[in-house]
Amino acid sequence: xxxxxxxxxxxxxxxxxxxxxxxxxxxxxxxxxxxxxxxxxxxxxxxxxxxxxxxxxxxxxxxxxxxxxxxxxxxxxxxxxxxxxxxxxxxxxxxxxxxxxxxxxxxxxxxxxxxxxxxxxxxxxxxxxxxxxxxxxxxxxxxxxxxxxxxxxxxxxxxxxxxxxxxxxxxxxxxxxxxxxxxxxxxxxxxxxxxxxxxxxxxxxxxxxxxxxxxxxxxxxxxxxxxxxxxxxxxxxxxxxxx
Amino acid sequence: xxxxxxxxxxxxxxxxxxxxxxxxxxxxxxxxxxxxxxxxxxxxxxxxxxxxxxxxxxxxxxxxxxxxxxxxxxxxxxxxxxxxxxxxxxxxxxxxxxxxxxxxxxxxxxxxxxxxxxxxxxxxxxxxxxxxxxxxxxxxxxxxxxxxxxxxxxxxxxxxxxxxxxxxxxxxxxxxxxxxxxxxxxxxxxxxxxxxxxxxxxxxxxxxxxxxxxxxxxxxxxxxxxxxxxxxxxxxxxxxxxxxxxxxxxxxxxxxxxxxxxxxxxxxxxxxxxxxxxxxxxxxxxxxxxxxxxxxxxxxxxxxxxxxxxxxxxxxxxxxxxxxxxxxxxxxxxxx
Numbered sequence: 001x002x003x004x005x006x007x008x009x010x011x012x013x014x015x016x017x018x019x020x021x022x023x024x025x026x027x028x029x030x031x032x033x034x035x036x037x038x039x040x041x042x043x044x045x046x047x048x049x050x051x052x053x054x055x056x057x058x059x060x061x062x063x064x065x066x067x068x069x070x071x072x073x074x075x076x077x078x079x080x081x082x083x084x085x086x087x088x089x090x091x092x093x094x095x096x097x098x099x100x101x102x103x104x105x106x107x108x109x110x111x112x113x114x115x116x117x118x119x120x121x122x123x124x125x126x127x128x129x130x131x132x133x134x135x136x137x138x139x140x141x142x143x144x145x146x147x148x149x150x151x152x153x154x155x156x157x158x159x160x161x162x163x164x165x166x167x168x169x170x171x172x173x174x175x176x177x178x179x180x181x182x183x184x185x186x187x188x189x190x191x192x193x194x195x196x197x198x199x200x201x202x203x204x205x206x207x208x209x210x211x212x213x214x215x216x217x218x219x220x221x222x223x224x225x226x227x228x229x230x231x232x233x234x235x236x237x238x239x240x241x242x243x
Numbered sequence: 244x245x246x247x248x249x250x251x252x253x254x255x256x257x258x259x260x261x262x263x264x265x266x267x268x269x270x271x272x273x274x275x276x277x278x279x280x281x282x283x284x285x286x287x288x289x290x291x292x293x294x295x296x297x298x299x300x301x302x303x304x305x306x307x308x309x310x311x312x313x314x315x316x317x318x319x320x321x322x323x324x325x326x327x328x329x330x331x332x333x334x335x336x337x338x339x340x341x342x343x344x345x346x347x348x349x350x351x352x353x354x355x356x357x358x359x360x361x362x363x364x365x366x367x368x369x370x371x372x373x374x375x376x377x378x379x380x381x382x383x384x385x386x387x388x389x390x391x392x393x394x395x396x397x398x399x400x401x402x403x404x405x406x407x408x409x410x411x412x413x414x415x416x417x418x419x420x421x422x423x424x425x426x427x428x429x430x431x432x433x434x435x436x437x438x439x440x441x442x443x444x445x446x447x448x449x450x451x452x453x454x455x456x457x458x459x460x461x462x463x464x465x466x467x468x469x470x471x472x473x474x475x476x477x478x479x480x481x482x483x484x485x486x487x488x489x490x491x492x493x494x495x496x497x498x499x500x501x502x503x504x505x506x507x508x509x510x511x512x513x514x515x516x517x518x519x520x521x522x523x524x525x526x527x528x529x530x531x532x533x534x535x536x537x538x539x540x541x542x543x544x545x546x547x548x549x550x551x552x553x554x555x556x557x558x559x560x561x562x563x564x565x566x567x568x569x570x571x572x573x574x575x576x577x578x579x
Contacts, residue, residue: 005365009354012354013351013353013354014353017353079352080345080347080348081348081350084348086317087336087343088336088363088367089337089366089368
């Protein structure tokens, strides 16, 4: 009895879902080139626009990837596969762990491709800076994965796609993913700084400066992660108990 | 697939019982479950010995699936206990002693049949050889197809393979032949028989008496959340296979007719009377002796719905609505 096979097939299943995978990878790339190629020398939010928008699009793709565990949980639930799994020795938490790991694996190539696209439009960073942006993105992805799992347990499969889409768009909008910011000061700016997507988008600028997120960034990411992971655990237990 | 290598081949189809966990069998005691006002299962007591093949026979809504769900640990009972080979259902499931085909359930998407069965095998401590199981269930013919491209009958065979491949000691099948054609059913039960003959404990739910009779050692008849008959298949079949006498007899009094020797119950529909008999020969002689005016006499094997009504008539709380539903479900089985 091993969970390695389960992990392997979870990954196989994801990559065979070509439409999902293609959209997750292609959409950020297309948007990046469409918007950034005309503004190669522009400056935005204190950095060159291509760097800002490259990070933003990497976040965008990663947020879609982060939703995939939730989407699959909802489908497995509605299809009755969750019940089938529950009468095998496989632990449900192994199943969730496999789905989470898969989300990171989907996010990674998407992020790398957007980075390559950024380099092609003149973004120049040294190796440690690239690694730092990538690392911050993967860390900051965690609350979104947990959010996907919460929704996967709470929302019916046929309603999940619009719900997740809407949530991603909202976080993207508030976080500045679309290449503009809702505010630069005042209460709305305070709201922006309280969502994790804002800090994800800031990862480019952070890495360029050679530092890490300020304490506020880490606190926001940690708080959202703690709350959403707890909510995901609760949703999972509730679903298991309902039977 | 890695599973096929000799080193991993721990179970074979000939040596299926690999531990002595089977001691104790399956015991349900005073098991009850309600959903709101609906009392789906009402204080069921049932003991199944290891190695038995038992059919849970009853109409839709009888409580079969709820009983099975509690036996598998999918639903928590309101009252009562379940013991699976001496453990709780959850512990038995974790130990890999249980395999099941649930009624609902699409197969996992984006996997080929062989991969899905291999995946199920990987969850169990002593799985059977995947290729053997695919062959046994006839799923080898389409082993390289994606699970989403299968017909209903093919999907059912894959489900069966998935339930079997872990080599569980208890196999629970909830209406395993629902939605497959007659030929598919026959093939399914042939494969099933090959498995049951090897010391497994098998419980299957069905609303077809023929299936229960042909493939179970023992039939447990369930209606409205209660067990109404439990015995060897032959015995239940005999009880359920009563003969009927139909005659034209204007003014025939069901109370008097019902009291004739050999008659279990009597009904009147206009000028026609319908006698359900435990001994049709005796009943016919008595009918002609007492009512020489009876004509257009017909003797025939009782239909299953009539037999079912008779068996459920002992349940004083049975409402006509449920009895009709029961008759409908059973009739559906017979009409096949």
